[in-house]
Amino acid sequence: MTELLRADQLTRHFKIGNALSRRTLHAVDDVSFTIGEREIVALAGESGSGKSTIARLLARIYSPTSGTITFAGRDVKTFRSRKDHLRYSSEVPMVFQDPFASINPVFRVSHGVLRSLKLHRPELSGAERQAEAARVFEVVGLKPDMLQRFPYELSGGQRQRVGFAQALAMKPKLILADEPVSMLDVSIRIGLLNLMAKLRDSEGVSILYITHDIASARYVADRLIVMYAGQIAEQGPIEDVLSAPKHPYTQLLLSAVPDPKAPLSDVADRGEPPRVVDPTPGCRFRWRCPLAIDTCQTVTPVLADLATGHEVACHVAQSGAEVTAFLKDAS
Amino acid sequence: MPELLDVQGLCVDYVLPRGAVRAVDDVSFTVDRGEFLAIVGESGCGKSTLLFAVAQLLAPPAEVTAGTVTFAGANLVGLTDRELAGVRWRNMSVVMQSAMNALNPVKSIGAQFKDALVAHGVKDKSQIRAKSAEVLKMVGIDPIHLGSYPHQLSGGMRQRSMIAMAMLFTPDLIIMDEPTSALDVVAQRALMVQIKELQREFGFAIIFVTHDMSLVSHFSDRLMVMYAGQVDELAGTRTTFERPRHPYTRGLLEAFPSIRGPKTPLRGIPGNPPDLATPPAGCRFHPRCPYVVDMCKTKEPELYPLSKEGYPADDVLVRCLRIADGSLT
Amino acid sequence: MAAPYVSTTPPAEPPAGTPIEAAPIPSRGQSGNALARIWRAIRSNRKAAVGSAIMVVFIFVALFPGLIAHDDPEQDNYAPKMGISTAHLFGTNQYGQDLFSQIVHGTREVLLIAVLVGLATTAIAVLVGVAGAYLGGLWDNALGVITDVLLVIPLFPLLIVIVAYAHATSVWVMIVAITIPSWSYTARQLRSQALTLRSRDFLEAARVRGERRLYIIVVEVIPTMTSLIVASFLTNALYAVLFSSSLQFIGLGNSSSVSWGETLYWAQNNAALQTGQPLWAIAPGACVALLGTGFALLNYAFDEIGNPALRPVRRHRRSGRRSRARAA
Numbered sequence: 001m002t003e004l005l006r007a008d009q010l011t012r013h014f015k016i017g018n019a020l021s022r023r024t025l026h027a028v029d030d031v032s033f034t035i036g037e038r039e040i041v042a043l044a045g046e047s048g049s050g051k052s053t054i055a056r057l058l059a060r061i062y063s064p065t066s067g068t069i070t071f072a073g074r075d076v077k078t079f080r081s082r083k084d085h086l087r088y089s090s091e092v093p094m095v096f097q098d099p100f101a102s103i104n105p106v107f108r109v110s111h112g113v114l115r116s117l118k119l120h121r122p123e124l125s126g127a128e129r130q131a132e133a134a135r136v137f138e139v140v141g142l143k144p145d146m147l148q149r150f151p152y153e154l155s156g157g158q159r160q161r162v163g164f165a166q167a168l169a170m171k172p173k174l175i176l177a178d179e180p181v182s183m184l185d186v187s188i189r190i191g192l193l194n195l196m197a198k199l200r201d202s203e204g205v206s207i208l209y210i211t212h213d214i215a216s217a218r219y220v221a222d223r224l225i226v227m228y229a230g231q232i233a234e235q236g237p238i239e240d241v242l243s244a245p246k247h248p249y250t251q252l253l254l255s256a257v258p259d260p261k262a263p264l265s266d267v268a269d270r271g272e273p274p275r276v277v278d279p280t281p282g283c284r285f286r287w288r289c290p291l292a293i294d295t296c297q298t299v300t301p302v303l304a305d306l307a308t309g310h311e312v313a314c315h316v317a318q319s320g321a322e323v324t325a326f327l328k329d330a331s
Numbered sequence: 332m333p334e335l336l337d338v339q340g341l342c343v344d345y346v347l348p349r350g351a352v353r354a355v356d357d358v359s360f361t362v363d364r365g366e367f368l369a370i371v372g373e374s375g376c377g378k379s380t381l382l383f384a385v386a387q388l389l390a391p392p393a394e395v396t397a398g399t400v401t402f403a404g405a406n407l408v409g410l411t412d413r414e415l416a417g418v419r420w421r422n423m424s425v426v427m428q429s430a431m432n433a434l435n436p437v438k439s440i441g442a443q444f445k446d447a448l449v450a451h452g453v454k455d456k457s458q459i460r461a462k463s464a465e466v467l468k469m470v471g472i473d474p475i476h477l478g479s480y481p482h483q484l485s486g487g488m489r490q491r492s493m494i495a496m497a498m499l500f501t502p503d504l505i506i507m508d509e510p511t512s513a514l515d516v517v518a519q520r521a522l523m524v525q526i527k528e529l530q531r532e533f534g535f536a537i538i539f540v541t542h543d544m545s546l547v548s549h550f551s552d553r554l555m556v557m558y559a560g561q562v563d564e565l566a567g568t569r570t571t572f573e574r575p576r577h578p579y580t581r582g583l584l585e586a587f588p589s590i591r592g593p594k595t596p597l598r599g600i601p602g603n604p605p606d607l608a609t610p611p612a613g614c615r616f617h618p619r620c621p622y623v624v625d626m627c628k629t630k631e632p633e634l635y636p637l638s639k640e641g642y643p644a645d646d647v648l649v650r651c652l653r654i655a656d657g658s659l660t
Numbered sequence: 661m662a663a664p665y666v667s668t669t670p671p672a673e674p675p676a677g678t679p680i681e682a683a684p685i686p687s688r689g690q691s692g693n694a695l696a697r698i699w700r701a702i703r704s705n706r707k708a709a710v711g712s713a714i715m716v717v718f719i720f721v722a723l724f725p726g727l728i729a730h731d732d733p734e735q736d737n738y739a740p741k742m743g744i745s746t747a748h749l750f751g752t753n754q755y756g757q758d759l760f761s762q763i764v765h766g767t768r769e770v771l772l773i774a775v776l777v778g779l780a781t782t783a784i785a786v787l788v789g790v791a792g793a794y795l796g797g798l799w800d801n802a803l804g805v806i807t808d809v810l811l812v813i814p815l816f817p818l819l820i821v822i823v824a825y826a827h828a829t830s831v832w833v834m835i836v837a838i839t840i841p842s843w844s845y846t847a848r849q850l851r852s853q854a855l856t857l858r859s860r861d862f863l864e865a866a867r868v869r870g871e872r873r874l875y876i877i878v879v880e881v882i883p884t885m886t887s888l889i890v891a892s893f894l895t896n897a898l899y900a901v902l903f904s905s906s907l908q909f910i911g912l913g914n915s916s917s918v919s920w921g922e923t924l925y926w927a928q929n930n931a932a933l934q935t936g937q938p939l940w941a942i943a944p945g946a947c948v949a950l951l952g953t954g955f956a957l958l959n960y961a962f963d964e965i966g967n968p969a970l971r972p973v974r975r976h977r978r979s980g981r982r983s984r985a986r987a988a
Contacts, residue, residue, distance in 0.1 A: 046515035059868050089870035102861035106883040155603045185373040187586045190599030219588035256520040260548035260572045271518025
């Protein structure tokens with residue numbers, strides 16, 4: 001799998017509080033992962049996990065406190081000219097979560113697509129731009145006559161497709177999809193998930209699919225990265241991670257997912273948000289983990305390979321012991 | 332034993348300058364004491380409007396234009412605010428969708444509990460304190476948080492304090508409008524379990540509105556599926572999951588990717604919900620239905636009972652012409 | 661070298677999974693060109709209808725005064741102190757001038773001041789407010805300080821000082837003088853709204869797309885603020901009418917020009933109300949009030965048309981009266 005994007009020890013801190021009590025919010029700490037060509041990588045986690053921050057770091061809305069992002073072999077920090085920035089914007093576009101806020105309500109829905117084409121493919125003439133806009137609309141499943149509609153005339157699902165069309169118009173290599181379906185009705189989500197799979201298969205685009213819904217991640221993604229409190233807890237091929245989760249947090253997440261077909265599992269955890277403000281060294285999951293040992297209190301676990309490509313950041317798992325904290329009885 | 336809540340033929344219209352839009356069309360259902368009824372549907376189906384109508388919280392331009400809501404024997408529709416105050420919170424309370432919006436951000440939790448208690452005649456300070464601490468403990472929150480402000484609590488704790496507030500007078504019926512939608516999956520699970528435990532202990536009935544069917548699959552007794560303002564299916568929860576009847580229910584169940592088991596490509600339900608100002612002729616679901624035939628486009632289906640099929644104790648009600656005449660099983 | 665926009669605020673985690681998929685609204689009744697929509701909006705809203713009617717009348721009078729009042733407003737050889745008659749609709753003043761034609765011809769100057777001050781103050785307010793909100797940092801602070809200084813000084817006394825100092829001999833001096841301090845009020849409002857827009861996804865989307873900052877401000881931000889900008893224009897025009905008439909009334913205007921404020925000035929100087937020429941004072945005053953009402957009504961109407969939540973709702977008073985529902 002050719003590597004497309006690589007994040008190395010990506011870190012992003014925010015200063016919060018006022019002059020009297022300066023504190024640091026560790027949104028993302030030491031995160032490393034790669035995304036290859038033609039693959040969908042799911043980045044899953046709950047609120048406070050740092051997944052949205054990662055998206056914005058990769059989209060270069062934020063700049064990292066430390067760590068590097070390498071795209072197509074080049075460190076993004078070395079981009080200086082407007083041409084470099086523009087090319088990165090076109091190769092790594094972003095699709096946003098809220099279909100009602102991510103399109104400018106004043107213009108027709110063709111506006112974003114045409115602007116993307118004008119900025120990133122200046123070799124096209126006006127007529128060619130219109131034709132290309134119609135083409136990307138068809139690829140995402142919208143009728144080309146919808147180009148003339150205003151956003152309020154479209155449903156949420158249709159607007160999200162417009163978002164993907166805007167991204168596609170730029171001939172991207174990697175689309176950053178920040179929870180693209182969480183605000184859509186359940187019956188509409190599948191349509192968009194199928195669209196994402198189609199973009200990977202027939203357009204050859206990679207997608208970083210950020211979500212809190214593991215079931216939808218399983219439906220489209222090839223690999224899964226589970227984040228907790230700004231760090232990666234577990235990552236690997238999605239079937240491996242889901243069928244044999246090694247990190248207690250992953251197991252907790254899986255057992256809490258509502259599944260009508262399986263009996264209800266006993267989950268004692270209340271779901272309190274993680275502590276990411278001025279965290280002390282040690283595993284950030286230790287307060288909720290029934291398996292926490294002494295090392296967990298003082299040494300922050302690092303990702304280690306437990307099987308091919310399947311990495312876990314957990315002292316107990318790495319010591320070889322069976323992690324059965326939150327496993328469902330039936331499987 | 333008479334039902335606790337009996338809704339018959341309820342219609343709610345939004346009266347707009349260009350004409351009335353019927354958001355809830357002829358909805359009937361009952362809720363027994365201690366029963367957990369889940370109302371499931373996607374946005375625009377009218378479930379929240381229905382909830383507000385039952386709780387008598389509708390504001391213009393929405394109004395009840397037909398039907399009755401009989402609670403403990405008395406019809407709530409047409410009562411004045413003063414008459415309703417006797418019922419509100421003592422016998423029926425409401426948990427809103429987003430605690431952050433429903434809780435007063437500038438008052439502490441304890442102060443908000445006190446507001447509710449005082450409004451219903453509890454004046455004694457020590458009684459107020461005792462009752463407030465008691466309901467917080469019921470939902471697993473340390474009473475020390477009576478002095479906390481909503482923004483100081485986590486999302487899960489805020490929702491639980493909303494439920495605590497709804498339980499101040501241990502009502503007979505608690506209506507919940509998507510109380511878990513703002514929560515993450517672990518907090519969601521914990522809250523559902525908590526609600527079920529409270530129900531077991533105190534015996535109140537619950538009407539639970541949600542867009543996520545799988546959420547209530549292990550918790551509700553009966554499930555009511557709504558589409559375009561109408562009830563499309565009403566049956567026991569397990570029955571609905573094991574043998575969904577209405578094409579919409581089937582489509583919904585097939586739209587949930589699963590965590591385990593084989594990975595199959597899913598289709599979802601193509602198309603969009605209809606504009607209630609101009610609903611489709613005949614069956615409202617027919618433009619999106621994979622089993623549509625000619626009569627579906629012109630004849631409006633009623634809610635047909637299927638209890639003659641032999642399902643014990645459950646009435647299975649389905650609004651589908653082809654199910655009723657047996658051409659679809 | 662364009663540095664990427666670097667945000668310094670942590671992202672807010674949105675609530676998980678509340679679906680807001682809405683049924684698509686078919687195009688009926690919503691499309692049609694802008695004029696058709698404006699006409700529909702005016703017809704459906706009472707305030708818009710009345711306000712527009714007032715404005716249309718005044719604009720017509722300002723454009724074609726000669727068609728309405730045949731007398732020369734400055735001619736002073738009519739019989740003085742005459743009451744209302746068919747020859748002189750408002751009578752004449754003690755100088756023998758026809759009051760009706762004074763009012764009619766004065767409309768042009770009043771409207772000119774109102775419109776030009778409205779446009780100028782709104783333009784400055786938009787520039788200062790939106791630039792401050794979007795550029796942030798030092799720019800925002802500097803512009804904010806200038807705005808605040810002008811806000812703190814009481815407006816009318818400041819106007820008196822400026823106009824008196826400038827020895828207003830032409831209407832342009834009056835326009836500039838009123839514009840100088842007045843933009844600060846609406847600049848604050850526009851800045852607030854631009855700030856709330858700053859974190860909207862579609863602006864972030866434009867930024868990620870690679871748009872330049874100036875483009876985003878002019879093309880993406882400002883068009884979404886049109887209703888506030890129009891409201892700003894109407895408010896500023898209204899206050900321009902009131903302030904210019906007041907300044908002229910106390911004698912700081914050009915006393916040889918024809919304007920409602922000037923007419924009021926002369927009326928006041930000649931104790932019109934006490935000497936049996938009440939219309940001399942009442943007519944221009946009533947016109948100022950009427951024009952002001954027109955602007956104000958349009959302002960309310962615009963608010964209501966733009967924000968459906970503000971529209972008056974037919975209320976069914978519930979306490980004490982049964983609601984209309986009965987069992988089917």
